[in-house]
Amino acid sequence: MAAVTSPSNGEPKDDNAAPKSAVSRRKFSISIPPRLSNGNMAPMKTPTLSMKSPDDSYSNDGILGKPRRRGMSNSSADQDNLMDGTMDHEQDGNPRKRSNADTVDYPRRRATIACEICRGRKSRCDGAKPRCRLCTELNAECVYREPGIKLDAGDKLILERLNRIEGLLQSSFVSQTKGIHLSSQSPTTSNGTTLSREDMIPRNFEGLERSINSKPIAGLGTWMASQTNISTMPKIHTTPALHLLQWPIIRDLVSRPYDPQHLLQLELSREPLQLGTSLSLDLSNTAAYVQAFFERVNVWYACVNPYNWASYYRMALSHGFREGPESCITLLVLALGSASLAGSISSVPRDKEPPGMSYFSAAWGLIPALMTRNTTLSSQCLILASAYLFYLVRPLEAWSLLSSTSMKLQLLLSDRGRIPNHSKELSERVYWNALLFESDLLAELDLPHSGIVQFEETVGLPGGFEEEDDEPAGRDELWYFLAEIALRRLLNRVSHMIYSKGAMTTIASLEPLVAELDFQLTQWYEGLPIALQFPHSRVPLSNPVQTVLRLRYFACRTIIFRPYILAVLENEHAIMDAAVRENCRKALEACVRQLEHITAHHAGHLPYLWQGALSIVSQTLLIMGATMVPSLAALLPPAQQMDAIINEVLLEIERYAHLAPSLRLSSEIVREAEERRQLMLRSTGMRV
Numbered sequence: 001m002a003a004v005t006s007p008s009n010g011e012p013k014d015d016n017a018a019p020k021s022a023v024s025r026r027k028f029s030i031s032i033p034p035r036l037s038n039g040n041m042a043p044m045k046t047p048t049l050s051m052k053s054p055d056d057s058y059s060n061d062g063i064l065g066k067p068r069r070r071g072m073s074n075s076s077a078d079q080d081n082l083m084d085g086t087m088d089h090e091q092d093g094n095p096r097k098r099s100n101a102d103t104v105d106y107p108r109r110r111a112t113i114a115c116e117i118c119r120g121r122k123s124r125c126d127g128a129k130p131r132c133r134l135c136t137e138l139n140a141e142c143v144y145r146e147p148g149i150k151l152d153a154g155d156k157l158i159l160e161r162l163n164r165i166e167g168l169l170q171s172s173f174v175s176q177t178k179g180i181h182l183s184s185q186s187p188t189t190s191n192g193t194t195l196s197r198e199d200m201i202p203r204n205f206e207g208l209e210r211s212i213n214s215k216p217i218a219g220l221g222t223w224m225a226s227q228t229n230i231s232t233m234p235k236i237h238t239t240p241a242l243h244l245l246q247w248p249i250i251r252d253l254v255s256r257p258y259d260p261q262h263l264l265q266l267e268l269s270r271e272p273l274q275l276g277t278s279l280s281l282d283l284s285n286t287a288a289y290v291q292a293f294f295e296r297v298n299v300w301y302a303c304v305n306p307y308n309w310a311s312y313y314r315m316a317l318s319h320g321f322r323e324g325p326e327s328c329i330t331l332l333v334l335a336l337g338s339a340s341l342a343g344s345i346s347s348v349p350r351d352k353e354p355p356g357m358s359y360f361s362a363a364w365g366l367i368p369a370l371m372t373r374n375t376t377l378s379s380q381c382l383i384l385a386s387a388y389l390f391y392l393v394r395p396l397e398a399w400s401l402l403s404s405t406s407m408k409l410q411l412l413l414s415d416r417g418r419i420p421n422h423s424k425e426l427s428e429r430v431y432w433n434a435l436l437f438e439s440d441l442l443a444e445l446d447l448p449h450s451g452i453v454q455f456e457e458t459v460g461l462p463g464g465f466e467e468e469d470d471e472p473a474g475r476d477e478l479w480y481f482l483a484e485i486a487l488r489r490l491l492n493r494v495s496h497m498i499y500s501k502g503a504m505t506t507i508a509s510l511e512p513l514v515a516e517l518d519f520q521l522t523q524w525y526e527g528l529p530i531a532l533q534f535p536h537s538r539v540p541l542s543n544p545v546q547t548v549l550r551l552r553y554f555a556c557r558t559i560i561f562r563p564y565i566l567a568v569l570e571n572e573h574a575i576m577d578a579a580v581r582e583n584c585r586k587a588l589e590a591c592v593r594q595l596e597h598i599t600a601h602h603a604g605h606l607p608y609l610w611q612g613a614l615s616i617v618s619q620t621l622l623i624m625g626a627t628m629v630p631s632l633a634a635l636l637p638p639a640q641q642m643d644a645i646i647n648e649v650l651l652e653i654e655r656y657a658h659l660a661p662s663l664r665l666s667s668e669i670v671r672e673a674e675e676r677r678q679l680m681l682r683s684t685g686m687r688v
Contacts, residue, residue, distance in 0.1 A: 114144075115132050116143045117132075121134070129144070232439075233439050233495060236501040237496075241614040241666070242258050242262065244621045245669070252676070253621070253672070263444065263662040267660070289334045289356075293340065297387075301433055302429055304333060305476070306476055307467040308470065335360040375412075379408045382405040383437075386401045393660040402438055406452040409430065413458075435488075463478075487549075487553075490517070494559050498563060507574065554593045555615050557590040565588070569629065575632070587622075588635050591619040595645050598616070601616065610660065628677065628680060646674055
């Protein structure tokens with residue numbers, strides 16, 4: 001096994017850690033919109049946040065501040081006792097979690113079916129068609145509204161969690177003395193608080209966690225999710241980037257037909273990953289890699305506890321990094337930390353080993369033993385390994401590990417007694433990572449659904465790790481993670497309601513759906529903590545989290561309004577409708593916003609390079625098609641500016657081509673499409 005060269009101190013430590021100080025707080029409120037953006041829709045009752053603060057930065061204490069100490073270590077020995085049936089699940093429980101007896105489930109909100117006459121009379125409508133009973137008796141015209149899409153319980157919980165965190169911070173701030181110096185650099189709880197964790201958490205905390213009773217498991221590729229849950233990725237949909245090549249005009253930009261199956265086949269035929277063969281590990285830079293992980297990586301995944309990191313590292317070191325989940329987790333943290341310091345993998349020379357590969361290779365040697373262990377820690381290892389595979393742009397290898405993770409989690413979650421209280425916070429974070437990863441993959445590739453989505457409405461939301469005896473290795477930030485969960489659910493909802501098989505496709509049927517989904521996207525943005533609320537201006541951002549969220553926001557907005565572009569490509573006269581024209585303008589504006597500063601995507605290359613590249617291809621094809629229709633081209637910036645934007649995109653995608661065969665094909669497609677577009681524009685007289 002690998003010979004290990006240990007650092008002098010044996011442990012990673014940041015000697016330059018900034019002193020912790022009291023911080024400022026901002027006021028917050030919950031405002032309930034009196035009505036939807038579309039006046040014909042039913043009232044929305046999902047809370048939105050109203051938070052004002054002059055600063056955008058983060059603190060040194062994490063989003064929940066300095067938690068209470070807990071003399072407990074999540075070692076592998078602890079995890080191996082998951083199944084012995086003798087564990088006291090109430091002892092050492094997280095005080096932030098409510099007991100089952102106190103759990104309050106939010107009912108799923110459904111659209112009420114009632115005709116206009118019954119609504120006006122405020123009487124119960126039997127929903128009969130073509131006429132309800134009352135309209136039949138009155139011999140009146142029976143008119144039903146178009147059904148609306150409601151933010152469901154899951155979204156409400158996510159927004160409430162963000163809101164509740166703000167509430168905890170405000171409560172902590174009020175308890176501090178007036179003489180404490182206030183820093184303008186953080187939205188989080190300071191070390192100066194006089195409230196305990198138990199005092200800060202309201203006893204009647206509604207909806208943060210639902211009890212999980214015994215639940216049947218849906219195996220790999222099965223589909224047992226409730227048919228009413230529209231916040232999950234549908235089995236059949238037309239969201240993938242290459243599906244645009246089947247649209248009118250855009251399909252003329254390529255010489256032969258393509259579909260998303262081509263990308264999947266290329267990845268299936270790909271050469272296996274070549275791992276390093278070095279017999280030694282260099283641990284001389286572990287402190288820098290660990291610091292980089294908690295500052296640059298854990299913000300995306302939030303699945304490594306900074307408060308027990310030192311105990312993990314000591315355990316791994318004592319085992320010589322040769323066995324146990326702690327060794328695997330430590331090696332993967334070092335791999336991802338090293339990768340984050342090198343910038344985008346697209347800039348790494350092709351003849352050079354990717355940063356962190358030696359640590360990943362050592363961790364990969366431990367994974368076979370962990371594959372047979374059905375514990376939260378083994379699932380955490382697979383999530384971190386998947387994260388590094390996404391960094392390497394290896395989507396199918398990542399999916400293979402995620403499938404195993406899903407099976408482990410379904411086994412553990414099918415009976416609440418299988419996960420001890422001290423592991424529940426970690427299990428929730430691992431679960432949401434697995435679901436987010438799978439949703440991203442299913443958005444572009446026709447892969448089997450693992451069945452993990454069946455627990456989407458019963459797994460609690462992350463609330464913050466508890467501190468242990470060691471000095472924390474970094475911050476425990478949940479802002480981005482919670483925001484991404486909410487946005488991914490909304491993206492899945494868009495795919496479900498607009499792009500799934502059997503979805504309504506007429507302009508008349510689209511209008512209320514698009515208006516409602518856009519309204520929900522606005523709610524999502526307004527519900528973000530002030531530290532994450534990105535400006536809508538065109539100025540590049542220095543904050544990578546804000547940059548990624550802004551790009552994800554415009555990607556979602558494009559997908560919401562994209563069907564109107566298809567309507568005009570099929571029939572240009574459709575744009576004579578003012579509403580259609582306005583919605584086309586919104587779609588194209590969101591497209592341009594994603595493409596005009598193309599290098600901004602580098603901020604999310606560690607977690608999202610493959611997904612982001614296909615999103616760029618999708619928006620580029622859409623823009624190309626729009627430039628060839630005069631009425632749509634009139635909604636875009638000048639032709640010369642659009643040509644410059646497209647050329648920059650082509651150069652950027654070509655930089656990714658060597659990373660994966662699916663990206664190489666995507667690069668070839670957009671290059672050919674641009675060449676044919678220019679020829680067609682000149683032949684039609686639209687370009688000289």
